[in-house]
Amino acid sequence: MPSTGPIVPASRKPSTRRQDPEGTRQNIIEVASQEFALNGLSGARIDEIAAKTRASKRMIYYYFGDKEGLYLSALENAYRQVREGEAGLDIEGLSPLEGLRRLVEFTFDHHHQHEDFIRMVMIENIHHGQYLERSSLVRDLNVTAIAHIRDLYERGLGEGLFRSGLDPLEIHWQISALCFFNVSNRATFSSLFARDFGTPEMLMRLRHNTVEMVLRYILKPEAIAEALP
Amino acid sequence: MPSTGPIVPASRKPSTRRQDPEGTRQNIIEVASQEFALNGLSGARIDEIAAKTRASKRMIYYYFGDKEGLYLSALENAYRQVREGEAGLDIEGLSPLEGLRRLVEFTFDHHHQHEDFIRMVMIENIHHGQYLERSSLVRDLNVTAIAHIRDLYERGLGEGLFRSGLDPLEIHWQISALCFFNVSNRATFSSLFARDFGTPEMLMRLRHNTVEMVLRYILKPEAIAEALP
DNA sequence: GCCACAATGTACGAACTGGTTAGTTTCGTC
């Protein structure tokens, strides 16, 4: 029996309540995200999404207006989730070199663990980023990522460890490219070369390569030998 | 008036011939490729493709069976075209360092010039590469790319210029990642950071960065200073 | 000249799909 709380009169009784707007909304988003990530915007079917939902099709239109509204919400949700996950990264206390290594490893693992997010970004790029553009929410989520890199880079510069003249945003671009591609193009790449790029061993190699590549790009040549044993 | 050619009896008269199977086929493929690259497999409309064709919808089904057959043909066509273009790359006579630089620059430019191809590959990856897998044609087109890199790498090793222990296929993977991402994710990246990554100046920077990154990854640290002024 | 077959055009239909209409139930509040 649930605790009889005479002190909480205004609260809802979870057992009998059948209306649950926030829950319904969330449930729809989750299902929709999966379906959009799997099939794309035009490929996903509203009826299919509705069927997999605890709610009905009408509810989708009730909360999200139309298919595109639902898609945009799913896209924003994906970005929010991922950026929240990235907040867990802690590199404040690390040396520039170790911090950078950690950042790349984290990005690599993180992308790998959030394939649905990667697929949503792919799909959004197919649509020329037109929905992301329309989203006010997402824009400011990504600025912090750059701040991290800038901080590390400038500290590394100060220590005389890094090359000068590099742009933090461009470094972010390159890290993203290497980590993103690993997930986004695994299918065709594996197929093309008849070699599975998804095995744990292969992933380990690619991860190592990615770290090496970024560090060797940023480190001064003189510093490479001792920094990368 | 067209030249009355009494000497060419066996050849077809292009002026009056109304049946042109190969031409029709090719025309359909071209239109379909554009539509698929723009809208994806489920997003592209057969009727739309047919309308933009010199032929009719009936012809699409006559030659390609169904929508998926048409998509697969378009995909194969994209790979064939691009690989044929790549055959124009000539690095045989170059030094390992110059050859590698040339290869990266070429790949960067080439990807940039063939956005439709990139988009087709993105779309195919959304579909988990299931159509590419089914294609016997495409598999062997890509092996030569690796052979080029292997040759360069081994020559560079022989000259004591490159680090040992690297895998040509993995080098190809990294070059692809950097060059592919530049086209595939430009939209969301630009949108996210409110900065246009498609300007000629930006492209120049990214291209330079890409070359630097690959070379610094492969070169021995001692060789970097003199190799990259 | 004639025939078999390849190439092409027209019109149509069955199934699907995004979106809506009309109506019911739940629930906080007074």
Add this chain to the structure above:
DNA sequence: GACGAAACTAACCAGTTCGTACATTGTGGC
């Protein structure tokens, strides 16, 4: 306990979309 707003359902609709049946024309071989 009545009332109105919010949450929710079922059935339906109109436009779309892939695919086909049927008819017609061109072409090469005999």
